[in-house]
Amino acid sequence: MRQNKLKKLLKSNNTVACGWLHIPNSWSAEVMANAGWDCVAVDMQHGLQSIETAIQMMQGISTTETVPLARANWNSPGEIMRLLDGGAYGIICPMINNKEECESFVGACKYPPLGYRSFGPTRARVYAGMDYGDYANDEILTFAMVETVQALENINEICSVEGLYGIFIGSGDLKLSIKATTKNDTTGFFDQAIDTVLKECQQRNLVAGIWCATIEDAKKMIEKGFKFIALKSDSMMLTEYAKEQTVALKNIFTN
Structure with a gap:
């Protein structure tokens, strides 16, 4: 089986x-994968792609050395298994709030006896090798997303689930959940929350990941000890750069 370079x-x-891939297009996915990322995640939750487009995007990613991941739309075993069969080498699963939900997620990613994933790696065997079924349980990465106050309260039990590889903090939803719960400014509470998650991951030898909106935020998270950093999305980068270039060009017109 093809080694998971990200795991290494x-x-x-x-x-x-x-x-992070929101644009439903194999060409833009290939361009992003050629940009030097260690991995790229096809976002099925807030991206605009269908399962068919997601698989085409993973085909584009596969022309590079970048590792293909996917964020599932939800903790839905059927979709998770299809993304893995399509060639994803890791799943990021949103809104994991307790141990039972995490067990269901991890179980969907693992073949028996470690889980209940159904066998039928249609494209995965083409991408990874015909011995995929023998080694997939070792190579496929599982990241549970912590995005709510409830998940924070259950972080110890979530992190205790066998077969879980890491925790990925959904910054936007976590801030929203904290604000809805506390009715106060989220900054201090959010900082405490991510420190709690990071400490739990470090104690259990799990990978701690987080989504960042800016390079400055990413630098802070790396300094804290986060090892998996997702930055912006392809659509955000395109929007920002397009605006920057448009302003620069129109400034020439007026000078």
Whole structure:
């Protein structure tokens, strides 16, 4: 089976950079994968792609050395298994709030006896090798997303689930949940929350990941000890750069 290079990097205590794909297009996915990310995640939750488009995007990613990941739309075993059968080498699962939900997620990613994933790696065997079924349980990464106050309260039990590889903090939803719960400014509470998650991950030898909106935020999270950093998304980068270039061009017109 093709080695999961992302797992190898993380095992060596490297910090990895993850691109985030919202645009439903194999060409833009291929361009992003060629940009030097360690991995790119096809976002089925807030991205605009269908399962068919997601698989085409993973085909584009596969022309590079970048590792293909996917964020599932929800903790839905059927979709999770299809993304894995389509060639995703890791799943990021949203809104994991307790141990039972985490067990269901991890179980969907693992073949028996470690889980209940159904066998039928249609494209995965083409991408990874015909012995995929023998080694997939070792190579596929599982990241549970912590995005709510409830998840924070259950973080110890969530992190205790066998087969879980890491925790990925959904910054936007976590801030929203904290604000809805406390009715106060989220900054201090959010900082406390991510420190709690990071400490739990470090104690249990799990990878701690987080989504960042800016390079400045990413730098702070790396300094804290996060090892898996997702930055912006392809659509955010395109929007920002397009605006920057448009302003620069129109400034020439007026000078």
